[in-house]
Amino acid sequence: MIAGNMTTMSNDHKTLIIEAGRTERHYWKDLWHYRELFYFLAWRDILVRYKQTTIGFAWALIRPLLTMIVFTLVFSKLAKLPSDVPYPVLVFAALLPWQFFANAFTDAGASLISNSSMISKVYFPRLVIPTSAVIVSFVDFLISGIILAGLMIWYGFTPDWRIITLPLFIFIAFSAAMGAGLWIAALNVKYRDFRYIIPFVVQFGLYLSPVGFNSNIVPEQWRLLYSLNPMVGVIDGFRWAILGGNTQIYWPGFLLSLGLVSLLLITGILYFRKTEKSFADVI
Amino acid sequence: MQPIISVENLSKQYIIGHQKQERHTSLRDELSNGVKRTLGKLLSPFSNQEANEKSEQFWALKDISFDIQQGDRVGIIGRNGAGKSTLLKILSRITEPTSGRVKISGRVASLLEVGTGFHPELTGRENIYLNGAILGMSKAEIKRKFDEIVDFAEVEKFLDTPVKRYSSGMYVRLAFAVAANLEPEILIVDEVLAVGDVQFQKKCLGKMNEVSNSGKTILLVSHNIQTILSLSNKVLLLAEGKVIEYGYAQQVVTTFQNSFYSNTLGQTDITSAEHYGTGQARFRSIFIQPVDGSGKRIPLPLTGCNILLSIDIETFQDLRDITVAITIYDDLGNRLIDANTLIKGDSVNLSFGKLTNVTFTLENIRLKPDTYTVGLWMGIINQSDIDGVRYATSFRMNARHEDILYTSPFPGVYACKFQHEITQH
Numbered sequence: 001m002i003a004g005n006m007t008t009m010s011n012d013h014k015t016l017i018i019e020a021g022r023t024e025r026h027y028w029k030d031l032w033h034y035r036e037l038f039y040f041l042a043w044r045d046i047l048v049r050y051k052q053t054t055i056g057f058a059w060a061l062i063r064p065l066l067t068m069i070v071f072t073l074v075f076s077k078l079a080k081l082p083s084d085v086p087y088p089v090l091v092f093a094a095l096l097p098w099q100f101f102a103n104a105f106t107d108a109g110a111s112l113i114s115n116s117s118m119i120s121k122v123y124f125p126r127l128v129i130p131t132s133a134v135i136v137s138f139v140d141f142l143i144s145g146i147i148l149a150g151l152m153i154w155y156g157f158t159p160d161w162r163i164i165t166l167p168l169f170i171f172i173a174f175s176a177a178m179g180a181g182l183w184i185a186a187l188n189v190k191y192r193d194f195r196y197i198i199p200f201v202v203q204f205g206l207y208l209s210p211v212g213f214n215s216n217i218v219p220e221q222w223r224l225l226y227s228l229n230p231m232v233g234v235i236d237g238f239r240w241a242i243l244g245g246n247t248q249i250y251w252p253g254f255l256l257s258l259g260l261v262s263l264l265l266i267t268g269i270l271y272f273r274k275t276e277k278s279f280a281d282v283i
Numbered sequence: 284m285q286p287i288i289s290v291e292n293l294s295k296q297y298i299i300g301h302q303k304q305e306r307h308t309s310l311r312d313e314l315s316n317g318v319k320r321t322l323g324k325l326l327s328p329f330s331n332q333e334a335n336e337k338s339e340q341f342w343a344l345k346d347i348s349f350d351i352q353q354g355d356r357v358g359i360i361g362r363n364g365a366g367k368s369t370l371l372k373i374l375s376r377i378t379e380p381t382s383g384r385v386k387i388s389g390r391v392a393s394l395l396e397v398g399t400g401f402h403p404e405l406t407g408r409e410n411i412y413l414n415g416a417i418l419g420m421s422k423a424e425i426k427r428k429f430d431e432i433v434d435f436a437e438v439e440k441f442l443d444t445p446v447k448r449y450s451s452g453m454y455v456r457l458a459f460a461v462a463a464n465l466e467p468e469i470l471i472v473d474e475v476l477a478v479g480d481v482q483f484q485k486k487c488l489g490k491m492n493e494v495s496n497s498g499k500t501i502l503l504v505s506h507n508i509q510t511i512l513s514l515s516n517k518v519l520l521l522a523e524g525k526v527i528e529y530g531y532a533q534q535v536v537t538t539f540q541n542s543f544y545s546n547t548l549g550q551t552d553i554t555s556a557e558h559y560g561t562g563q564a565r566f567r568s569i570f571i572q573p574v575d576g577s578g579k580r581i582p583l584p585l586t587g588c589n590i591l592l593s594i595d596i597e598t599f600q601d602l603r604d605i606t607v608a609i610t611i612y613d614d615l616g617n618r619l620i621d622a623n624t625l626i627k628g629d630s631v632n633l634s635f636g637k638l639t640n641v642t643f644t645l646e647n648i649r650l651k652p653d654t655y656t657v658g659l660w661m662g663i664i665n666q667s668d669i670d671g672v673r674y675a676t677s678f679r680m681n682a683r684h685e686d687i688l689y690t691s692p693f694p695g696v697y698a699c700k701f702q703h704e705i706t707q708h
Contacts (some may be wrong), residue, residue, distance in 0.1 A: 018376060018385040040416040044409075051404040051445070121399040123416055236430055269540070277379040280372065280539040281297065 027273070031125045037148055045107075046139060064099070064144040065089035071095050076214040085243050086155040093242040094211045094235045097173045099144065101180075101231055102202045104137035106169050108181025109198045112189050116283045126276040127269075130185040134177050141170075148242075161246035176230050180266030182272045189275070195204035202233050210235050216237020216248065221251050230264060285388070286350035287469065287500050288374070293367050293383035295344040295524075297589050298339060343369040344385070345524040351517075353389075353468075356501040357591035358532060360508070360539050363557040365521040367504045371473050374502065388469030389500070392418060393704035396473070397460030403447035407438050407457055410446055414461045428464045435490070436460035456483055463490045466663040469500045488513065506673065508536055509615045512527060541559075551676040553659075564598040564605075566659050569675050574644075583681050586649055586698045590678070593642040604632050605669060609642045610658040611650075613696075619655070620645065625664060649698040652682040 016026070050056050075091045108130040111118065115129050152159070173268055188194040206212075209231045218226045233254045240249045312540040344366045352356055359367050373377045374385060375393035400417040401410050411432055415425035433439055436457040438449075448453055473493070491514055495501050505511050510519060511532065518535035528535045550570045556566060570593040573584040584590055592609055608623030622643050625629055633639050656677040662669040682698075 015375075016387045018373060018380065018387070020380050020382050034416075037416045038421050040413050044405065048402055048404045115400075116415060117396070118400045120377065121396045123393070124417065124419065139632075155388050280378045282566065 017113045018151055027125060031127060034128055036129045037124060038132050038135060041128060042139070045132065045136045060140075060143055061147070064140055065104035065147050066195060067099065068092060068095060068147060069212075073100075085245065086151075086157060089148070089151055089155060089157055090142045090243065091211070092151055093239050094209075096141065096144055096148060097169070097234050097238045098206065098209055098211050098231065099211075100137055100141035100173055101177050101234070102205065103140060104134040104177035104203055105180050106198055107133040107186065108177070109184035109188055109194065111181075112185045112279065113192075113195075114282065119283055120280045126279055127182075127272060130272075131178065133185075134174070134181050138174065159242055162241045166238070167242040169234060169241055172237065172258065173234045175265045176234055179261060179266075179268040183264070186268075186272045186275045187277050199230050202207045205229075205231065213254075214239075215250065222241065223250050224256060227253030227256045228260065230257045230260045233261070261271040284352060286386075287355075287388050288502075289382050289386040290350070291386075293344055293347050293370075293373065294342060294381050294386060295373060295378070296344055296381040297341045305537045319607075339499055342524050344373075344380075346520075347385075347526045348525060349519060349526070349529050351500060351502070353500055354495075354498050355517055358511035358517040359502065359504045359521065360511055360536070361520060361521035364523075366393075366524040367521055368473060370521070371471055371502065371504060371525075375471055381394045382648045387469065391469045391471060392462070392465040392467030393471035394418075394459075394462045394473065397455055397462070397469070397589065398670060401454070401458060404445055404655075406445055407433075407442045407449070407601075410457065410695075411461055412460065414449070416464055418462060420465065425574040432460045434462050435463065435486075442678060453485065454515045457499050459483075459487055463487070463494075467499065469502070470494060471502045472506045474506065476623065477695040508539075512615070515633055553672055553675050556672050556675060558672055560662060560670040563600050563602055563669050564596050564661065565670050566661070566672055566675065567597045567638070568643070569594050569657065569659065571657070571676060573678075584648065585681050585683050586652070587647055587700070589649055590645045591642060592645065593640060594675075596633060596639040596661065597620045598635055598637060599641060601635050602633040603630075604670065605633065605661055606664055607631050607661045608659070609643055610660065612646075612656045612658060613650075614654055614656075619650065630657070631661075647700075648680070649700065650680050651696050651698060652680050655677055656660065 004126070044059075050059050053059055055062075071189040072088045072091045072095070075095075111130045112126070119126065119129075130161055185196060188198075188275055208229055210218075215226065215236055227250070234257065236249055236254060240247050303352075330592070336563070347366075347370070354417065359370065361367050369378070371393065373380050375391065375395065376397075377393075398414070400414050402413065406415065411429065412422070412425055416422070420428075433442065436453070436459075438453055438457050441449065446457070449457070470491075488607070491501065491503075495514065501514065503511070503514055515532050517530065518539075519529045520535050520539050520651055526537050549572070550568055552568050554568075570591075572591040572593075573581050574589045574591055575581050576587075576589065578589075580589060594607070594609070596607070605624040606623050608621060608625075609617050610622075611620040611621055622645060624641070630640065631641065653671045654677055657675045658671070658673045658675075659675045660671040661666065662671070
């Protein structure tokens, strides 16, 4: 009797109902079940990148280093920043979150389409794909972070207590990248126009974000408007945490950026969830 | 008993038209359509816009219901476009139904394509982990099954070679091996056994038999009727998105075969038949005419007659040195006769825009009275398929009166011409 009841219970537990428009109650549980897939897809993308190269994983270090050197050289000339901090460190501190965002946004945007065969042939929560793309960019970000640390040691620059708040800003950067990435990935499935919009956003965004300059050169009355770019808050936050000293945060703008990032992430998840059921039909 | 899968009034609608010419709607289209629709409504509010839109709808599945019991092995058959793959996709949760509902009580593993998610740059070992994870296995599970997978695939020596260097056979073996070692309660398989060599296909069938004998439920789509019959106890026949028949395998298969194994002598247009291949040239029509030994036309194919098969090929680009073949199959899908130009040391050149006709005369056909299907193929042997049609047409062999005078029905498969002599001592 007891055994019988237990069987029924476990059967009920496993029963799956497929219906039109049914909001998947198992979704988050499924996502947990497939948690290793995040890792595997990210692992695949990183592994594949350095296959058939002679120096292999050394590229993982050299690639961001070269990018950073180029940008640092370019922006060192443009940057109008206080000079008590070494210039490369100043620029690098802003480039770090920007590069992360730009890469994550680009890769997440293209991720669903480049995995279209998987989407049309296997079930798993689709959220795994763009998230893995963001994770890959995050790994690059961490490696670049090591380079920044090396740079700081080289210049003998010691950050103050604010450095411990850095994880918070990293988290915000991650959320911004996820939010924007989810939106663009889902839109790209149906409207391939976004394929052409992504590089444009990334190129323009670099100049619209305070990477090559400090956001306090923006006139006071425009600062709030300027903060509508969510990366402004993120980049300012990074500078504030890493450089310490006399760098200031423009709090209203930062809070606005923070609000926008949250909005981007929440709506991104909602839109993705809403459209993902039809991915296999339209991709 | 509670069914393990229960499908109720399931329908799936696709919007075609848009997708046909341009698979991805661009934002501009959507915007301009939206504007047009609104303007249209404003300008002529009483016009029947609905009717216009309905013509673009296509029901891949229409109101189907059936139950599958635990341990059933269900073969799903039907012509192309009958809705087989759509059904599997819904059951595998890849796509959502438009209406209706499905209740599944058990862990489902579906194998709609061999090697989904395989990355050519990764090694065999890496791909086993990746593919396993995509199919829903945990790392620990894959680790546990690893040796079994490698064993089954017979790729031990190449585990650390990128799969792009694998032969297509090795690739398929490895991919199937990963999937075959999933431990689901319900296994959904779509036409995956159509790949690989005969020996491997046998191995796969063996594995599937093993799975089904362990009480698991299998759903299987195949164009190969023999595979269906050897693996399933029940068959679901679909046509145009509806269930035509669901029941005992042999019985349903017979219905299916009767539905299109009719006598189709004379000219058959095959432009809308199911084609595969690159499509640089296409079979357009086939003409069948039985003739007797002296070349005179006869109304029906009889034992010992010749059969004239004439095919028209439409060409879209110049092609040199290709082989054209016809294959005769029995109703179980066995290849009985293969006639091709290469056997005669000949090859065909096709020129762009021209219609090419190839005529084969099969002599002294002595197949037993039954229905046979004709398949067509052209391409470069072991290299590429330019065009192929598995079911181009069919014909029915009839017995000559003298052949069945004393024994009916005909007992063998081939009515050999023979002499006999009776002696007594």
